[in-house]
Amino acid sequence: MEHKEENGDEFLDITLRLLDLSDVDDFMVWATDDQVSRFCSWETYTSKEAAVEHIVDTIIPHPWYRAICLNDRAIGTISVTPNKGADICRAEIGYVLSSKFWGKGIATLAVKMVASTIFVEWPHLERLEALVDVDNPGSQRVLEKAGFQREGVLRKYFLHKGKPTDMVIFSLLATDPQVNYFM
Template sequence: MERHSDSDITIRQLDISDADDFINLYADEKVRKFSSRDAFTSKEAAIEYFMSTDIPHPWIRAICLSGRPVGSISVSPFHGTDKCRAELGYMVASDCWGRGIATAAVKMAANSVFVDWGHLERLEAVVDVENPGSQRVMEKAGFKREGVLRKYYLLKGRPRDAVIFSLLSTDPLS
């Protein structure tokens, strides 16, 4: 498995031209295992999803390897009285797992979002208990494991336990 230097890994705004890459990403059963999103049935469905969900999202980026999208990363703000925190989520093509790509992207996103959103004090990530690879990404990116949230979310209609991680604006960023 070839590791990549951080200079090969970038994050950038999503573009409608990324639809084909994301059709392939969502078609990957390994990627969808912990995702609530189903595979796209057509390029039109992917474009519609991009236009209605991803493009208007307040903070979402394509994760690119040598300029080619291999995943996405998003930060979703909490609303109401909890505007000081947000939740990070990401997905990366399974053929890119174990190569440092997700860890680099998470670090870039955390560094960027704490600058973009000066009011943000806490960035959270919720990871399925059966996804040790993603838990390791969070730890390597500097997030602190806080505990297990029992039956925290539904995945494909079933309640799932999740590990919650956090990074504070005052934590050292790599």
């Protein structure tokens, strides 16, 4: 999946592709950054071996996990995790981006790229959700700019690194007009 967009004086050549072991050095750039992992469910990585294990055990077998690439270099990841059973009509989107690229519209563009295709790839999907820490306004803004609706705050919803945390829930429906960004 590829998209080029003008951002000020430069073009963003953003692609989404499968992340594999050859990306481990790029993965380590953001995975070792405490600023990046602050709102992630995982702890900051301290070893390349642990990162390789995570890529092999979690990322590669995941049903929908992609590297966010700038000029074909992995600078973050984005995933869609499906629900099962009676909840199969819903899935959760999550993303992480190297702090060096924050505030450049890259995360928003990646979310829009996923939103424009995931409902086609998974025709049973009716609702794409995102849960964001109440103290993470940057990620909340990404979702708002991508057309997601803020639905409310889920109090003490998630144990984040052992601490009950309030989360903001956002959603995008298959029928929302902004789903057809690039079509």
